[in-house]
Amino acid sequence: MLTCDHYLMPTSLEEALMLWRGAPSGSRLVAGATDILPWAREGRAGDVHLPSLIDLSRVKELCGYTVEAGKVRLGANVVYQQFLEDETLRRHLPAMPFCAIWFADDQIRQQATLAGNIVNASPAGDGIPPVIAMNGEIEMARLDGDRIVRRTMRVAEFLRGPGKTALGPDEIVTAIICESMEGYGGSFQKVGQRRSLVISSVCAAAFVKTDPSGEIFEDVRLALGGVGPVPLRLTDIEDMLRGQRITRQLVADAAGLPADRVASRTRRDYRRAVVRGFIEAAIEDALVACGAPQPGPAQREAAHV
Amino acid sequence: MSDLELEMHINGRAVKRRAAPHLRLLDFLRDDLNMTGTKEGCGAGECGTCSVFVDGKLVKSCLMPVGKANGARIETIEGLAPKGGDLTEVQRAFHKTGASQCGYCIPGMVMAATSALRENPDAGIEEIKERLGGNICRCTGYTKIFEAVEIARDVIAGRLSAAALEPDPAGNSFIGNNVRRLDAPSKVSGRLRYAGDMVMPDMLHMQVLRSPHPHARIRVIDVSAAHALPGVACVITAADVPGEDGFGVFVHDQPIMARGIVRYVGEAVAAVAAEDVLTAKEALRLIKVEYDELPAVFDPEDAMKIGAPVLHDYAPTNITKHIPIRKGDVEQGFAEADLIVEDYYETQQVEHAYLEPEAGLAYVDHDDVVTVISPSQNITHHRHMLAKIIDKPINKVRFIMSPVGGGFGGKEDMIYQGMLALAAMKSGRPVRLVYTREESIISTAKRHPARITYKMGLKNDGRITAVEFKMISDGGAYGMSTEGVMRKAAILACGPYDIPNVKIDTIGVYTNNTPSGAFRTFGAMQAQFATESHLDICAEKLGLDPFEIRRRNMMQDGAITHTQQTLGKVSIGTVLDAAETASHWEAGAPGRGESRSDLGGEGTRAPCTLGARFAPAVAKVKKEVA
Ligand SMILES: Cc1cc2nc3c(=O)[nH]c(=O)nc-3n(C[C@H](O)[C@H](O)[C@H](O)COP(=O)(O)OP(=O)(O)OC[C@H]3O[C@@H](n4cnc5c(N)ncnc54)[C@H](O)[C@@H]3O)c2cc1C
Ligand code: FES
Ligand code: FES
Numbered sequence: 001m002l003t004c005d006h007y008l009m010p011t012s013l014e015e016a017l018m019l020w021r022g023a024p025s026g027s028r029l030v031a032g033a034t035d036i037l038p039w040a041r042e043g044r045a046g047d048v049h050l051p052s053l054i055d056l057s058r059v060k061e062l063c064g065y066t067v068e069a070g071k072v073r074l075g076a077n078v079v080y081q082q083f084l085e086d087e088t089l090r091r092h093l094p095a096m097p098f099c100a101i102w103f104a105d106d107q108i109r110q111q112a113t114l115a116g117n118i119v120n121a122s123p124a125g126d127g128i129p130p131v132i133a134m135n136g137e138i139e140m141a142r143l144d145g146d147r148i149v150r151r152t153m154r155v156a157e158f159l160r161g162p163g164k165t166a167l168g169p170d171e172i173v174t175a176i177i178c179e180s181m182e183g184y185g186g187s188f189q190k191v192g193q194r195r196s197l198v199i200s201s202v203c204a205a206a207f208v209k210t211d212p213s214g215e216i217f218e219d220v221r222l223a224l225g226g227v228g229p230v231p232l233r234l235t236d237i238e239d240m241l242r243g244q245r246i247t248r249q250l251v252a253d254a255a256g257l258p259a260d261r262v263a264s265r266t267r268r269d270y271r272r273a274v275v276r277g278f279i280e281a282a283i284e285d286a287l288v289a290c291g292a293p294q295p296g297p298a299q300r301e302a303a304h305v
Numbered sequence: 306m307s308d309l310e311l312e313m314h315i316n317g318r319a320v321k322r323r324a325a326p327h328l329r330l331l332d333f334l335r336d337d338l339n340m341t342g343t344k345e346g347c348g349a350g351e352c353g354t355c356s357v358f359v360d361g362k363l364v365k366s367c368l369m370p371v372g373k374a375n376g377a378r379i380e381t382i383e384g385l386a387p388k389g390g391d392l393t394e395v396q397r398a399f400h401k402t403g404a405s406q407c408g409y410c411i412p413g414m415v416m417a418a419t420s421a422l423r424e425n426p427d428a429g430i431e432e433i434k435e436r437l438g439g440n441i442c443r444c445t446g447y448t449k450i451f452e453a454v455e456i457a458r459d460v461i462a463g464r465l466s467a468a469a470l471e472p473d474p475a476g477n478s479f480i481g482n483n484v485r486r487l488d489a490p491s492k493v494s495g496r497l498r499y500a501g502d503m504v505m506p507d508m509l510h511m512q513v514l515r516s517p518h519p520h521a522r523i524r525v526i527d528v529s530a531a532h533a534l535p536g537v538a539c540v541i542t543a544a545d546v547p548g549e550d551g552f553g554v555f556v557h558d559q560p561i562m563a564r565g566i567v568r569y570v571g572e573a574v575a576a577v578a579a580e581d582v583l584t585a586k587e588a589l590r591l592i593k594v595e596y597d598e599l600p601a602v603f604d605p606e607d608a609m610k611i612g613a614p615v616l617h618d619y620a621p622t623n624i625t626k627h628i629p630i631r632k633g634d635v636e637q638g639f640a641e642a643d644l645i646v647e648d649y650y651e652t653q654q655v656e657h658a659y660l661e662p663e664a665g666l667a668y669v670d671h672d673d674v675v676t677v678i679s680p681s682q683n684i685t686h687h688r689h690m691l692a693k694i695i696d697k698p699i700n701k702v703r704f705i706m707s708p709v710g711g712g713f714g715g716k717e718d719m720i721y722q723g724m725l726a727l728a729a730m731k732s733g734r735p736v737r738l739v740y741t742r743e744e745s746i747i748s749t750a751k752r753h754p755a756r757i758t759y760k761m762g763l764k765n766d767g768r769i770t771a772v773e774f775k776m777i778s779d780g781g782a783y784g785m786s787t788e789g790v791m792r793k794a795a796i797l798a799c800g801p802y803d804i805p806n807v808k809i810d811t812i813g814v815y816t817n818n819t820p821s822g823a824f825r826t827f828g829a830m831q832a833q834f835a836t837e838s839h840l841d842i843c844a845e846k847l848g849l850d851p852f853e854i855r856r857r858n859m860m861q862d863g864a865i866t867h868t869q870q871t872l873g874k875v876s877i878g879t880v881l882d883a884a885e886t887a888s889h890w891e892a893g894a895p896g897r898g899e900s901r902s903d904l905g906g907e908g909t910r911a912p913c914t915l916g917a918r919f920a921p922a923v924a925k926v927k928k929e930v931a
Contacts, residue, residue: 003583005306007326007372034368037329038349042743047586053326055372081362084918101915105439106420108350110362111369195913196438197351 002040006052013061013174017143019054021170027052029172032079032111034104035120062115062174067092073139074176076115080127081106083114093178094289095130095186095205102126102190105197115173118155121165121230122199123264128231129223130188130205132156134178140171150174159230184209184219185289189278201267202226202274206282210246210290217241222279227271228263237279246287248295255279311375315340316384330374331355331366334381341502342382342412342495344710346441346660347742353440354409354660356416357381363420365439382412382495385419395419396493397470398457400485404449408492409660409710410442415493418454426462430455431917443660443711488708500679500707501664501739508666509538509578511728511738512585513721514592515748516567516574519817520601520614523565523594526575530591536584538732540592542575545727548696552719554686554823555626555788558617561694561723567596568616568782569819571748573721578728578736605756605779605814616782616815625780625813626788628795632867638771638806642762646843650759650835654779655752657824661710662745667725668735675702675726680709682716694723695730702726714823718750718785750822753778753790753813755831759839767847767854771806774798776832780813781820786827787813794828796868800836801877802858807867845895852885852892 010016020029030036030053040048056062062077072092080103083089083096090097103109103126117127118138136155141148155176158166167173184207192198207221220241222234237254244250258279259272288294308323315338324333331348334340334357346354348367355366358380359373386392392400395418405411414437421428421436428436433454434447442450459465473483491497528540543550543564550564551557562573575592579585600614607613608623615621639645665679675695681687684704692702709716721738728736740748760773776794780787791811798809811828813821826833844854859877866872884890891903 001327001586003327005326007309007370009372009375030370032368033370033373034350037368037370041349042741042747053370055370057373097919098916101435101919104350105353106424106436107353107356107363107365107417107439108368110364195915196435 001047002037002050003048004050004053007055008052009055009058011058011060013059013141013172014148016054016056016059016172017141017148017170019052020172021143023054024051026050027054030055031057031077031113031116034108034112035116056172065089067180070180072178072180074114074178076113076173076175078114078176080104080109080112080114084109092180092182093130093134093186094181094184095133095188095207095286098186098188098285099126099130099205102188102195102203108197114176118158118176119165119167119173121159121161121163123162123229123231124200124203124226125231126188126190126200126203126225128155128159129203129225130186131176131178132231132233133205133207133221133223134181137177138173139175139177140167141174142168142171152177156233161229181207181221184221185286185291187282187285187289189282189285191274191278200226202271202278204275204278204282206279206286208283208286208290210287210292214290214292215246217244217246220283222282224258224275224278226264227261227275232258232261234258234279241283246292251280251283254283309372309375311371313374313377313379315379316381324371326372328371329367330357330359330369330371330379333371333374334366334379335502339504340381340383341498344409344412344499344661345501346409346413346662349742351441352410352413352660353417354413356413356420356440358416358420363416382416385415386494392490392494393419394460394470395422395454395457396490398453398460399450399493400489401456401470401472402449402453403483403486403489404445404453405486405489405492406444407659407661407709407711408488408497409499410440410445411492412495413440414442414450418450418457421454422458422461425918426458428458429917429920431920433458435915435917441660443658443713497708499661499664499710500666501661501737503666503678503707503737505666505668505735508735508737509580509728509732510582510585511576511578511725511736512582512589513573513724513738513744514575514577514589514594515744516563516570516572518567518596518598519570519603520599520616521567521596522599523563523567523574524597525593525595527593528575530593531577531588534579534584534588534591536580537588538578538580538734539728540575540577540588541724541727541731545731546694549693552690552694552723553784554683554717554786556619556784557690558619559783559785559820561727566599569817571744571819572782573724573748576724576728576738578732578734601817603816603818605777605816608814608816609812614817616817620815623815625784625815626791627810627812628791630795630798630807630809630867633771633806635771635773635806635808639760639762641764642770643765644843644846645760645762646839646846647758647760648839648842650755650757650838652752652755652831652834654754654819654821655824656746657711657713657715657749657751658746659709659711659713659715662740662742663716663721663749664737664739665722665725666735666737667722667729669729669733673701675730676705677703677722677726678705678707679722679725680707680712680716681719681722682709682712682714683719687719687722690719691723691726695726713825714786714827715749717823720749748819750781750785750820750824752824753780753787753821753828753831755794757831757835759835761839761843763843763847765847767844767849767857769802769804769858771808772799772804773808774810774832774835776811776835778811778813778831779816779818779821781816781818783820785820785822787821790821790823790828792828794832796866797829798832798836799867800833800840801860801875802836802855803860803864804858804867809867841895848894850892851895852881852890855881
């Protein structure tokens with residue numbers, strides 16, 4: 001059970017940063033609360049009493065998103081359901097609707113933020129592979145005197161290991177900035193024990209862009225989650241495919257590469273077996289999203305024998 | 306602690322209140338406003354019993370700090386239908402299809418269904434399933450629920466007449482006709498109060514201190530600091546039990562709270578009744594217990610070995626119950642066999658996971674009658690046991706069965722009702738205890754795990770000549786229903802088959818694991834899993850069709866079972882025929898692999914996927930491509 005002395009709801013970034021700087025040690029920031037509340041239960045942190053909880057959901061600067069100069073700037077309060085329902089976001093972040101549909105359920109997605117998912121830094125966080133595939137950056141703000149200073153870094157560098165990030169003690173995440181992937185096909189694969197409310201054993205995100213003929217891989221982005229302490233960007237496979245003619249054989253060969261990079265401590269063989277099919281399916285689904293014909297089950301099976 | 310000043314609109318009414326800063330929206334609705342239609346099945350976002358609308362969006366109120374709801378428009382199950390008015394189409398459709406068994410998940414399901422149809426009034430069945438994906442039901446099953454949502458969708462859209470929500474005409478018999486559940490309206494509207502929803506004036510809240518050790522002697526329990534904490538009304542331990550302390554379905558080996566020894570992790574050691582849950586929790590932290598750890602045993606086969614730690618003095622071999630059954634001469638039967646097949650089967654411990662965690666409310670009434678309200682599946686037996694434990698005549702003990710939010714056997718044991726009664730007696734006030742999901746999983750009985758060694762002798766034509774069946778079952782730290790489960794497993798061990806020579810042993814064993822107790826099928830499932838798996842293996846070895854090997858051995862009308870029961874009518878033949886037809890079974894021995902043609906046919910479920918709501922977009926892309 002989570003208890004606190006104060007539950008604070010600042011409405012501006014400045015107010016939030018002041019409260020955060022002045023908060024007694026042990027205080028926490030809250031976005032959707034979907035990680036924090038279950039964390040303070042028996043079997044995990046147990047009963048926890050914190051001095052202050054600073055809820056960011058009403059900080060106006062963190063709400064909404066902008067698309068500018070080929071970049072999508074997602075305010076830290078953007079929740080997963082928006083990736084599913086917002087037309088503009090679907091167009092610019094084409095793997096995110098598929099990631100979102102596999103994320104928790106319709107209800108939790110109304111609260112859970114992408115920023116919270118990244119700061120939580122779980123090896124199984126579903127939002128992280130697509131973000132690193134989009135060369136995502138994270139923007140943080142803190143107070144220097146009464147001036148707000150910001151810094152930005154690659155999400156891939158921000159994540160330091162399970163539950164570990166480069167976030168400073170007085171910083172607040174203000175935005176996640178991704179490249180616009182308009183024109184790419186996107187896909188997301190996830191395996192867990194059921195279809196809703198399930199933590200990924202393995203997940204994979206892909207973005208694929210073809211040339212106008214639809215026959216050449218113009219660009220490919222691939223990342224895996226759940227296979228080690230932090231998600232993995234598969235740049236060697238991306239390089240292997242970029243500029244090449246699209247064939248089933250090429251995709252199958254590429255998919256065979258990453259298995260040995262599965263470093264999880266549990267169920268390693270299972271995860272390795274899954275990864276191969278996942279990379280292949282991720283690329284195929286992304287191709288379909290670009291307009292390629294859907295491979296039938298028989299074609300899919302054939303590539304695996 | 307600084308309270309929050311809250312203002313919101315709940316079901317159309319303005320509400321202005323102060324609330325503790327840590328409350329979740331769920332707590333605010335249930336505890337502060339007494340709106341208990343919204344339930345707490347898990348408190349961790351996993352079950353959906355707490356779903357409510359906040360500013361038109363469905364959320365899980367157990368994951369929402371109440372501050373987030375400040376200024377919002379809240380709609381709960383109580384607000385869907387106008388007061389005193391008709392139920393909504395969704396609620397009526399749930400009533401129609403019987404989608405309300407225990408009912409505990411149903412308010413949340415109705416909310417999720419309502420949300421799905423508000424978001425997309427034309428949602429297809431796959432999309433409906435996805436949108437209800439955050440809500441779990443353990444007893445109705447999902448078919449009736451999905452059927453209800455489809456009916457409601459069509460009625461709302463005008464594709465189906467409202468008459469579809471009316472009861473089916475009753476025939477001459479209840480059998481073969483849809484009969485409406487009398488209690489459904491109270492469940493689909495959230496009006497039904499389960500034990501955890503009940504309140505009484507001056508009520509105290511109980512919290513339980515549990516053992517961190519699987520086996521330990523309790524040297525001292527010092528409750529003085531807990532007792533001195535302001536807001537604490539009483540602290541109880543085994544020392545407070547006035548009568549003969551012990552309960553269980555067959556052997557009364559379990560004390561209300563650990564008496565001198567703890568035998569499993571999670572066993573109750575002491576309990577506090579206080580003005581509120583937070584104070585009771587704080588008091589638990591002030592109770593000092595000193596333990597001397599004892600060697601523990603976790604494997605039933607180890608527990609039967611000489612020199613193993615003994616759990617209960619009355620059972621020096623740790624055997625709770627051994628049921629031996631002998632029929633004919635198995636050695637003779639094996640000698641006559643053309644083939645002998647031996648194998649080993651294991652089933653695991655299983656949690657019931659009823660959506661309603663254990664809860665109860667006890668008080669002593671004006672006539673000194675100790676009254677316990679709880680979802681007990683066996684109130685009469687509990688009443689008799691409790692009378693002895695609290696040393697009262699039976700007419701001074703009363704059990705009231707509250708609606709059971711799922712039991713599946715798991716609420717047959719009197720695991721917490723005794724503590725509630727003691728605390729109500731000691732404090733003179735009503736006392737309520739509501740388990741968390743974690744507490745329910747840690748401390749309550751599970752399905753017996755089983756290890757079964759099977760030996761079967763058969764003729765080449767598939768007829769069984771002999772069976773030797775031995776099942777060793779981990780009964781955990783206390784007897785509970787173990788004896789009954791061992792009996793049932795022995796009685797049903799060989800399935801509905803006529804076998805001339807039989808040797809059966811089922812053995813329930815004490816270990817320092819969580820106790821095993823009653824669970825749907827009561828031992829039969831474990832035995833059947835072994836028997837039916839074994840028959841398939843034998844069919845493969847003999848090159849026989851699995852239906853055929855069963856038909857050659859099945860009992861007929863008038864058969865006498867190995868426990869000497871004469872069966873008037875035996876329906877296994879009819880069942881096999883029905884299963885064969887329904888599964889589109891292609892006759893042949895198991896192990897045909899890809900050569901068979903009855904795989905993936907009509908009625909086969911496609912692999913699990915998501916994204917039904919993308920279907921129109923995907924179809925559009927396809928069209929553009931074509
Ligand atoms: C039932 C259930 C199912 C789930 N399913 C999934 C799933 O399928 N996939 C998945 O990846 N996750 C899942 N989760 C986990 C969780 O929902 C996600 O990690 C979510 O994205 C967390 O976001 P939040 O806004 O709720 O974070 P919060 O719980 O509010 O915060 C998480 C952490 O981030 C910090 N934080 C939040 N915002 C900021 C900020 N702006 N600046 C600095 N620090 C910040 C908080 O202090 C906290 O440490 C599930 C959780 C539940 C309860
Ligand atoms: S999801 Fe909220 S109580 Fe289970
Ligand atoms: S009716 Fe759904 S859990 Fe009982």
